[in-house]
Structure formats: structure tokens, C-alpha cells
Amino acid sequence: MFKKIGHLLKFLIIGVLWSTFWVALTQQIILRIWNFNYISLKQWQVVRAFWQQNGVIKGLSDYMLFITLSVVLLVWYIGFKKLYHTDYVKLFLRPFEYFNKKQIEKYESEGKHVVIKNLVVGEKMTVEDLINQKIKEEKSASPAQKESEILRHNISQKINKQKGK
Numbered sequence: 001m002f003k004k005i006g007h008l009l010k011f012l013i014i015g016v017l018w019s020t021f022w023v024a025l026t027q028q029i030i031l032r033i034w035n036f037n038y039i040s041l042k043q044w045q046v047v048r049a050f051w052q053q054n055g056v057i058k059g060l061s062d063y064m065l066f067i068t069l070s071v072v073l074l075v076w077y078i079g080f081k082k083l084y085h086t087d088y089v090k091l092f093l094r095p096f097e098y099f100n101k102k103q104i105e106k107y108e109s110e111g112k113h114v115v116i117k118n119l120v121v122g123e124k125m126t127v128e129d130l131i132n133q134k135i136k137e138e139k140s141a142s143p144a145q146k147e148s149e150i151l152r153h154n155i156s157q158k159i160n161k162q163k164g165k
Contacts, residue, residue, distance in 0.1 A: 014083050022076050030072075034065045038072075 023039070030036055037043050057063060125133075 011084065015080065018080050018083055019076070022072075022079065026072050030065070030068060034061065034068075036065060038069060 027037060027039055030038060057066065
């Protein structure tokens with residue numbers, strides 16, 4: 001229901017805006033070139049009287065006016081159809097997509113290297129200091145950690161025994 005109302009609303013808005021623009025544009029063009037206002041009823045009465053008096057189209061200018069008046073409706077229909085089937089949400093979001101792609105390209109072009117800044121190097125430790133630190137860690141380790149280490153040790157021994165066979 002809402003979709004149909006949306007399509008009808010889109011149809012009406014585009015129809016009114018496009019028709020207004022197209023009529024104003026073509027009226028000005030035809031008025032300036034041939035001095036003929038196709039919206040004016042008086043102008044069409046002059047043409048009707050010309051045809052009733054067996055008037056004959058003379059010259060290229062008269063043919064071009066007739067062709068232009070014929071093409072105006074065709075171009076109006078094609079333009080309306082094109083505008084109606086345009087996805088305006090995508091059209092509105094296109095600048096944002098362009099900017100987003102530019103940002104992605106910018107960061108992709110920089111490469112995939114890592115920059116380490118402000119890296120502080122601690123004191124150099126001797127082998128004895130490392131051993132003492134490991135002993136302290138072992139003593140402060142929880143019983144669960146000690147059990148898991150014993151299990152790992154036992155499993156690695158069994159694996160080594162089976163490899164030796």
C-alpha cells in the first residue's frame with residue numbers, strides 16, 4: 001500500500017517538475033526561433049485558419065517548426081521515463097561513495113608497513129637475572145598452572161616414547 005502511494009507520489013512530483021521545466025524550455029526556444037507560442041490558443045487558431053484556407057508549407061523553416069513540434073512530445077516522454085526510473089537515493093549518495101573510495105585508495109597506497117614510535121627499550125638483563133626472574137615466576141605460579149605444566153611434560157614424554165619405538 002505504502003509502496004504504491006510512494007510510486008504515485010514520485011510519478012506526480014516528477015511529472016509536474018519535468019513537464020513545467022520542459023514546457024518552459026521548449027516554449028522559449030520555439031518562440032525565439034519561429035516566433036510561435038505553442039501554448040497560446042490564438043497562435044493555434046492562426047494555424048487552423050491557415051490550413052482551412054488551403055495553406056501550403058513553404059520553405060525549410062516551416063518544415064523544421066512542424067518537426068520540432070512533433071519531437072517535443074517524444075523527447076518529453078523519453079525524459080520523463082528516464083527521470084522516473086532514476087534511483088535518486090543512489091544519486092544522492094554518489095558523492096559520499098566517491099569520497100569513501102578516495103579515502104580507501106589513499107590508505108591502501110601507503111602500504112602495509114608498521115611504524116613503531118616511541119619504543120622504550122628496558123634495561124639489558126643478564127642471564128642470571130633472567131634465571132632469577134623465571135624462578136620467581138615459578139614460585140608465584142598457581143597450583144593449576146603447575147598441574148598443567150606437569151600434564152604437558154607427561155604428554156610430551158609419552159609422545160617421545162612412541163616416536164622412539
